[in-house]
Amino acid sequence: MSVQVAFQSQSSICTAAGAPFTGRLCRLVAERLDDSTAIGHRILSWSGNPSHEGDALPLRLMGGLHALARDGRRPEWSAVYPPNDAPEDDRLWALLGSLLVEEAGFLDPWLDGPPQTNEVGRSAALMSGLLVLADRVKMPFALYELGASAGLNSKLDRYGYRLGETRAGDDASPVQLAPQWQGASPPSAEVKVVARRAVDRNPLDVRSEDTRKMLAAYVWADQLKRLERLEAALDLAARDPVTVERDDAADWLENTLTVTAEAGVCRVVMHTIAFQYFPPEAQQRIRDHMDKVGQGATLESPLAWLSFEASEQGGPERRPTLKLRVWPGGGETQLAVCQPHGAEIFWEQD
Secondary structure, three states, X not given: OOHHHHHHHHHHHHHHOOOXXXXXHHHHHHHHOOOOOHXXXXXXXXXXXXXXXXXXXXXXXXXXXXXXXXXXXXHHHHOOOXXXXXXXHHHXXXXXXXXXXXXXXXXXXXXXXXXXXXXXXXXXXXXHHHHHHHHHHOOOEEEEEEOOOOOHHHHHHHOEEEEOOEEEEOOOOOOEEOOEEEOOOOOOOOOOEEEEEEXXXXXXXXXXXXXXXXXXXXXXXXXXXXXXXXXXXXXXXXXXXXXXXXXXXXHHHHHHOOOOOOOOOEEEEEEEOOHHXXXXXXXXXXXXXXXXXXXXXXXXXXXXXXXXXXXXXXXXXXXXXXXXXXXXXXXXXXXXXXXXXXXEEEEOOO
């Protein structure tokens, strides 16, 4: 995929997801960026996969531009960001073009690594899956999150939910999630978490101001409610943070998830939009280890694998699926198809 096509595709995705300003910036880059600036040359000569399923190059640039707007160092740039009205395309591009030169030192580092997001909205899908599992096993959970970033979704039991007609979580939580829902509601059940562990190659400290700034920058600027929800989740997590260990996901799981387990606790390995970024060899090691541990699972100490990941079928705008696999037995069930940030859930179970 060419760089221009990657930016145009990301423009369509953002616009369809209710982020028209971010989509517009992506479209302008696709249509007008040339290699006359250092950043323009770096972007247009990108050697990897620039798409959102590869290096996510458009989102790297959008993160830097949003961070620049939130920083306030260029008031004229902050003034065009939501909730303000942006000027027409020619004026907006003229401003952006000047920033690519004058703020190259600020923007260039944002191209160095993949976007770091910790989308709390995906907890609504995960909680739906845990309700199904809790109704089935009727025991508390020990959570193991892969690709956990700052660990915000490992704290999912601290949030409140309206999932169809089902209420769950903490009604008094400052983080309340109520995705648009289609289909039957998940069962009402007690979701009790007695242990939680998490891993990431580059874990983020929820108490760090730099973490807050970075995670906020990667939220699409149009989506002010997402920003408010992120800030509330960070405030909540800072008071009782999850320790996210720095490690390779496959190495960590093999060392952490043992064959023998405590009776009366269901262990749950979970991840959201992370597995697709693991190398194929690591993916296979994780599958193999889950099968190995699953062979030793019993009704008294079951094992579950809960995933919110892009569907393996469909086009570039394919929606994530929520899947649950449980041992003993090892059977997998697709529970739902979801909007990538968890804003819509199409439940597939009766």
